[in-house]
Amino acid sequence: MLDITLLVRVHVDALIAAQNDMGVCDAIRPNTPVGKPTAMSAPHLPKVAGIDPMVPVSTHTAAPLKAVPAAPGAFIQDRLAGWVSDLTTLHELTERLAGTSTLDTALHELLGAGAALVGARRGLLVLEPADGGGPSLTIGLGLAHAELGTIETVPRSATPYGRFLDGLPDTDTPMASPDILGDDSIDPRCREVAATLGYAAGYTLPLATRSSGRLGVAVWLYDEPAEPLERQCHLVGLYARYATEHLARLLELERARADAAIIAEELLPTRLPRVPGVQLAARHRTAPKGGGDWYDALALPDNALGLAVGSVSGSGPSALAAMGRLRAGLRAYAVMEGEDPVAVLSDLELLLRLTEPSCAATALYAYCEPERRTILLAGAGHTPPLIIGDRRTEFVETTISAPLGMLACWEAPSVEFTPAPGETVLLYTDGLLRRTGDPMDRAFARLHAAAAGVPKALRHDPGAVADHVLRTVLPEGLDRSDSTEDVVLLAAHFD
Structure with missing residues (x-):
């Protein structure tokens, strides 16, 4: 039996190139084979079942090495690690x-x-x-x-x-x-x-x-x-x-x-009107991507007041543009027929279908007479207002209606109610509820609890009421990076 020396070949060139590129080691010299080959007799294939193989076999074979190159040192392994x-x-x-x-x-x-x-x-x-x-x-x-x-x-x-x-x-x-x-x-x-x-x-x-x-x-x-x-x-x-x-x-x-x-703020009112018998305050927080929530308040003839909040689906520049057009349209309709909230939203529905056919929106419009402390409102798929006072904290019962742009013709009956002296009516968008991350029923319960917990010393100030509700409903802040919802609150405190 022939004594064949084991041939060991270690390829480290790729390792050396990678390490030199990364600057991890200085240099590693590749190992090269040493020694001279010796002649060997050609091997024969074994017989199978007593029959000699018919395939010819080459008489040249690889020669063994007299010396075996050493394996890479421990320092290479350390450098590699x-x-x-x-x-x-x-x-x-x-x-x-x-x-x-x-x-x-x-x-x-x-x-x-x-x-x-x-x-x-x-x-x-x-x-x-x-x-x-x-x-x-x-x-x-x-x-x-x-x-x-x-x-x-x-x-x-x-x-x-x-x-x-x-x-x-x-x-x-x-x-x-x-x-x-x-x-x-x-x-x-x-x-x-x-x-x-x-x-x-x-x-x-x-x-x-x-x-x-x-x-x-x-x-x-x-x-x-x-x-x-x-x-x-x-x-x-x-x-x-x-x-x-x-x-x-x-x-x-x-x-x-x-x-x-900045564009969203420019599309909203720069100041709120002053009407005897009522104090107004608004809070608006834009989502990082820019949503389409909006609010408006405008003085009407006979010391009346028009209040509106709404939300346009989507986010970004397109939502901002749609929001601006929708708010401008509502202001025009409120001036012409503001005492009839149903007519105002019906006209707004027609405008939306003609100018924004692929857009859906919610809106709530309220016609207020502060001297009589009466409010007549209509909503299109929007969340109901909240009355906050010393003796009650409750949501206004409104009729169920579809958002604007969802039906061929929108119409829903209006609702009239009378806030007591010292009470605040809070209008808001559903972004306030959605940012909580809770199901809607739990979000409504959280909003109600926050409104009921407004300190009595702050209830005469609509701005303080809105701030307290914001801090309580959204204790982790309003500018979360993962939120796509705007937040709008419009508070009206009646003397």
């Missing part, structure tokens, strides 16, 4: 950043992730887009608002991040300040602030993209003299490259939302 760990960390951090949908949450996520990558405990991030379109803000990590104010007392030209934000030359690369207190070339005020706040070193990373230019700068602070390792700088640079692109997209989205909010 470190490389995999870095990739895993970057993947997790970028996944978390990609999950942010608002600019504020993305900025905080970037600041915290960068601190973990460079091994810092505190830091700050200044957002200041180069185009001047805003928004401009400063957030901190492990720094209170007063401490951020102390840092801002340092002249911008004396700080690396300030020079970058001012667009000075040769400031577009990361910069480490390993010993702020011991470096005499640093501005004295900068060293004084560092000693006051208890940090001794910093690492500054500009945030910029090719398309959007400068967005801002991040600074991480160390409690002791230190600077990040080359590997840490490389990792935070890779992370920041992705983060700045994500920030640029969110910045454009934030600006679009701000423009939509």
Whole structure:
């Protein structure tokens, strides 16, 4: 029997190229075969069932190696493990950043992730887009608002991040300040602030993209003299490259939302009318995507008052445009035949079918005579008003009707009621209920409980009543990033 030496071949070229690209290791020399081949006799295929094989066999075979190359060293495995760990960390951090949908949450996520990558405990991030379109803000990590104010007392030209934000030359690369207190070339005020706040070193990373230019700068602070390792700088640079692109997209989205909010406010009344015998207050909160909820109040002849709230389906610019046209139409119809709410909504139904055939909307219009304290209202698929007083808190019983645009011809009977002196009538859109996330019956119960819980000292002020209801029904805030619902409240307090 022939003694054949085992041939071991280790291919590490791909590993070396990948590690060199990532900057994880310096160099790894590939193993090469050694030794000279020796001649061997050609093997014969075994006989099967006593029959010789008919297939000819080549007489040339691969030669064995006299020496076996050594397996890769342990340092390669350590470097490979470190490389995999870095990739895993970057993947997790970028996944978390990609999950942010608002600019504020993305900025905080970037600041915290960068601190973990460079091994810092505190830091700050200044957002200041180069185009001047805003928004401009400063957030901190492990720094209170007063401490951020102390840092801002340092002249911008004396700080690396300030020079970058001012667009000075040769400031577009990361910069480490390993010993702020011991470096005499640093501005004295900068060293004084560092000693006051208890940090001794910093690492500054500009945030910029090719398309959007400068967005801002991040600074991480160390409690002791230190600077990040080359590997840490490389990792935070890779992370920041992705983060700045994500920030640029969110910045454009934030600006679009701000423009939509401004347009929505411009489409609503700039002030509420003053009519003897009644006090008015309105609250309007626009969803991040811009919804189509609206309200209106207009003085009518004979000291009468027209109140209206409504909601257009959808969100974004199309909903805002439809909302503006619908509100303008209702104002015209209210002036012509405001004492008949059914006629007003019937005309509005016709307008909607002619101008917005693919749109649906809800609306509620009330004709008020404050001197007599009477209200005549009609609703089209809208939520009923709520009466808030010392002796009662109850919903007004209205007839069930379909939203505008859902029927070929809309018509529903009106309802008349009389609020007592000192009572407040609250008109609202269903966004107030939907933002709670509860089923509608529970949302109505929450609204009723919030209205019943208005302190007596606040019930004479319609604005205070509306604010209390908002805070109680939506305790987590009104500007949730995942909400697509506007919120409108219109409160009328009768003397």
